Amino acid sequence: MEIQRHVKYEEELDKSFLEEIKVMSGAEDIDRCIQCGTCSSSCPMSVYMDSPPRKIIAMIKNGFKEEALRSFTIWLCSSCYTCQVRCPAKIEITEVMYALKRKAIEEKVYPQNLPIPVLDREMSSLIKNYGRNSELWLILRLYLKSRNPLGLLKMAPLGLKLMKTGRMSLKREAIKNKKQLKLLLASLKEAA
Amino acid sequence: MKDYVYYPGCSLKGNSKHYEESILPVFRELGLPLEELEDWNCCGATAYFSVDDLMATAICGRNLSLAEKKQKNIIAPCAGCYLTLKKANKVLQGNSDKARKIHQALEKAGCPYQGRIEVKHPLEVLIEDIGLDRIKERVRYRLTGLNVACYYGCQLVRPYTDFDDPDYPTKLDQLMAAIGAEPVPYSAKTRCCGGSLTGTIEEVGKRLNFILLKEAKRRGADAIVTLCPLCQFNLEILQDKMLKDYGEDVTMPVLYFSQLMGLAFGLAREDLGFNRSIVDLKPVWQKLAIGGLR
Numbered sequence: 001m002e003i004q005r006h007v008k009y010e011e012e013l014d015k016s017f018l019e020e021i022k023v024m025s026g027a028e029d030i031d032r033c034i035q036c037g038t039c040s041s042s043c044p045m046s047v048y049m050d051s052p053p054r055k056i057i058a059m060i061k062n063g064f065k066e067e068a069l070r071s072f073t074i075w076l077c078s079s080c081y082t083c084q085v086r087c088p089a090k091i092e093i094t095e096v097m098y099a100l101k102r103k104a105i106e107e108k109v110y111p112q113n114l115p116i117p118v119l120d121r122e123m124s125s126l127i128k129n130y131g132r133n134s135e136l137w138l139i140l141r142l143y144l145k146s147r148n149p150l151g152l153l154k155m156a157p158l159g160l161k162l163m164k165t166g167r168m169s170l171k172r173e174a175i176k177n178k179k180q181l182k183l184l185l186a187s188l189k190e191a192a
Numbered sequence: 193m194k195d196y197v198y199y200p201g202c203s204l205k206g207n208s209k210h211y212e213e214s215i216l217p218v219f220r221e222l223g224l225p226l227e228e229l230e231d232w233n234c235c236g237a238t239a240y241f242s243v244d245d246l247m248a249t250a251i252c253g254r255n256l257s258l259a260e261k262k263q264k265n266i267i268a269p270c271a272g273c274y275l276t277l278k279k280a281n282k283v284l285q286g287n288s289d290k291a292r293k294i295h296q297a298l299e300k301a302g303c304p305y306q307g308r309i310e311v312k313h314p315l316e317v318l319i320e321d322i323g324l325d326r327i328k329e330r331v332r333y334r335l336t337g338l339n340v341a342c343y344y345g346c347q348l349v350r351p352y353t354d355f356d357d358p359d360y361p362t363k364l365d366q367l368m369a370a371i372g373a374e375p376v377p378y379s380a381k382t383r384c385c386g387g388s389l390t391g392t393i394e395e396v397g398k399r400l401n402f403i404l405l406k407e408a409k410r411r412g413a414d415a416i417v418t419l420c421p422l423c424q425f426n427l428e429i430l431q432d433k434m435l436k437d438y439g440e441d442v443t444m445p446v447l448y449f450s451q452l453m454g455l456a457f458g459l460a461r462e463d464l465g466f467n468r469s470i471v472d473l474k475p476v477w478q479k480l481a482i483g484g485l486r
Contacts, residue, residue, distance in 0.1 A: 024245075044384045048396050076396070079238045080346035080384035085358045094351070101242040115392040123239035127251065131233040133202040139391070158429055165468040167207040176231050181254070184301035188250050191293045 013063030021060050025099035027092040033057045039083035039093055049073040053083055053093055060096070069109050074100040075116040115146040128185060131175030136168055196317065197264040198226035199255065201273035201421075202234055208270075208421035210465025214450035215269050215314060217464070221330060221457050222322055226267060229258055235268075235276040238387060250294045252280030256311075257303040265310045267317060269450075271420035272387075275347040277311045282352065313348055315419055315449070316355050319363050324370045332458035334372025338479050340452075341378040341413035342368055343404065345423040349382055358382070364449060368417060371456035376411040380404050385426040398430045398437070405431070405442035414479050415445040417452060424448060428470050445471050455480075 022028055033054075040052035050072050051059070059068040068074075077097040084094045101120070104110045110117045122141040126133050143152040162168040175181065204212040219226050232255055240248035255277060259266050268274040283291050285307040298304050318327065342364040350358045359382060365375040383404060390397030404427060408416050418424045427446040435441050447469070454464040466473060 044386075044400060045396070076389070076393075078346075078384055078387040078389055079241075080387075081350035081358075082346065082382075082384070085350050098241050098245070102245065105243060116389075117242070119388060119392055120239040120242040123237065124243040124248075127234045127236055127240060128247070131251075133234045133237075135202065135206045142391070161429075161470050162207060165470060167209060167468055169206055173202065173205065175233050180301050180303060181233060181251070184250055184254060184297055184303070185247055187297040187300040188247055188294065191296055192246055 008064070014065040015063050017063050017065040017068075018060055021096060021099050021103070024103065025092065025095040027096050027099075029089060029091050030057060030096065031061055032089040033061060033091055034089060036088060038086050038088060042082045042086050043077075044080065044082070045076045045078060049076055053077075053097075056100070057091070057093070057096070060100075066109075068100060069104045069107065070111065072111060072114070073097075074104065075110065075114055077101075113146065115142060115148070118142060118146045128181075129178075130173065131178060131181050132173035134169070134171065134173045136170060137172055194321070195264045196224065196226060196267045196312070197229045197259050197262055199229050199232055199259075199266045199268045199273060199277070201232075201268065201270040203270050203272075203421035203425075207425055210468040211269055211421055211424070211448050211450065213463070213465035213468075214448055214454050217459055218450045218453045218457065219314070221454075221459070222318075222326065224317075224322065229255065229262075229266070232258065235273040237272050237276060241276070246290065246294065248276075249280045249283050249290070250297055252277050253284055253294055253298050253305050254301070254303050256281055256284065256309050257298060257305040260305060260309050265312060267312055267314055269314050269419070270422070271313065271345055271348040272422060274311060274313045275352065278352045281307075281309065281311055313419070315348070315363060315367065316353075318367060320355065324366060327367070327453075328370050331371050331456045333456055335368075335452060335456055335480060336372050336374075337482050338373045338452075338476065339376050339412055339414045340368050340373045340417045341408035341411060341415070342375050342381060342449075343378065343408075343416050343418050343423060343427070344381050345418070345420045346382060346384045348419060364417065364419060367449060368452070371453055373417075373452060373456075376408075376413050378408060378411055378413070380407040385423045387422060387426075390426045390430065394430070397426060398433060401426050401430055402434050402438055402440075402442060405434070405444055406440065408444060409442050413444065415447050415476050417447055417449050419449055431471060443471060445469060445473050445476050447476070 037054045040046050040054040046052040081094050119142050236248040344361050349361050356363045368375045386397040386400040451464045
């Protein structure tokens with residue numbers, strides 16, 4: 001029988017994680033967290049989260065990088081900013097969640113089969129290429145990329161209702177000056 | 193700068209055409225016709241900020257620059273666009289390292305931004321620039337007898353706005369009262385609708401919106417009034433599934449504040465996008481008939 005250890009030793013923690021997230025999120029005050037739990041009790045999503053926001057902040061402060069980046073929590077955050085405006089330590093928690101999402105995508109450690117990061121990436125790429133989002137194209141790409149054609153079938157009745165009320169367009173939207181957008185993104189890449 | 197240019201964003205050109213169809217005539221009636229920002233690009237919403245912060249801020253910068261060239265402030269009716277543009281504006285009006293990088297790129301691309309633009313939501317403009325008195329004067333049919341739950345959602349009131357309370361705002365309630373409707377006390381008014389979760393993890397989105405609808409029903413509302421296209425969409429589209437899955441009928445029309453304002457101003461019902469509602473609007477028309485509208 002193999003005995004499994006459920007607690008990390010200090011040397012296994014990532015000491016630089018706190019600093020990294022501070023820089024990425026711009027939330028300089030993460031270590032002022034007093035673990036009061038106002039964020040978790042304010043969050044409308046916390047009932048669905050594997051670790052509520054309070055715990056995520058504790059993970060960041062203490063270097064539990066893997067655990068924070070692999071959690072479902074960061075993807076369930078819908079950016080409603082309730083935690084952020086209520087936090088007595090004035091920590092920009094929503095910005096912290098955004099930073100964790102970016103880090104998880106960068107390191108490719110987000111949960112597989114979760115459609116949320118797929119949606120984020122597909123919408124970003126539509127905007128990058130065309131300057132505009134097209135709702136129908138986004139939905140098609142979402143189901144294609146998350147390999148869920150059955151889900152698309154389930155969406156059909158809703159699609160029909162939206163068609164009937166003229167609320168779904170088949171057109172792919174784009175801006176006229178795509179050249180400017182390309183130049184903007186290229187010069188930004190250069191600067192970064 | 194007091195003049196405004198209109199930034200529709202993707203929703204008002206897509207699933208929320210009825211928001212555009214009602215907000216434009218209402219502003220025209222109030223003597224502030226809105227011209228669309230030429231060649232605007234998408235704001236990036238929550239998605240782009242989850243992928244690349246620098247680029248997400250930069251594409252918003254392009255919109256701000258286009259408006260600045262016209263010497264006009266931006267009106268953004270979508271709460272998502274409103275927050276995103278405001279967030280980017282705050283960064284670009286500062287002098288952080290990030291701001292410097294983005295300003296350089298904007299200049300290279302031929303759309304420099306000096307930081308002179310303000311981003312406003314139509315509700316803000318209606319209350320602060322036009323004023324409730326002028327709106328009251330314009331009302332032809334008061335919407336007497338129509339009980340409404342005013343739903344603000346999250347991104348209009350948090351975290352960058354100071355024109356209303358982030359937890360219990362009242363400006364939309366005041367506006368609805370000014371046109372004769374009766375706002376009910378609605379404690380869920382800033383509880384999140386889940387945003388894009390309805391499209392990605394339906395079970396979560398469905399429950400969140402069920403809670404919002406149930407609370408509105410309990411408070412005796414005939415309709416929910418919204419000011420954000422994503423909230424309107426989320427509250428409306430899963431209503432039939434809720435009855436099936438949770439065994440409770442929470443069916444309720446979900447309207448834009450601008451649609452009701454148009455009605456009160458005496459604009460033709462057919463021109464205000466009511467035909468785009470997925471939920472049956474009969475309860476609203478019945479209530480208004482009792483109240484004396486036509």
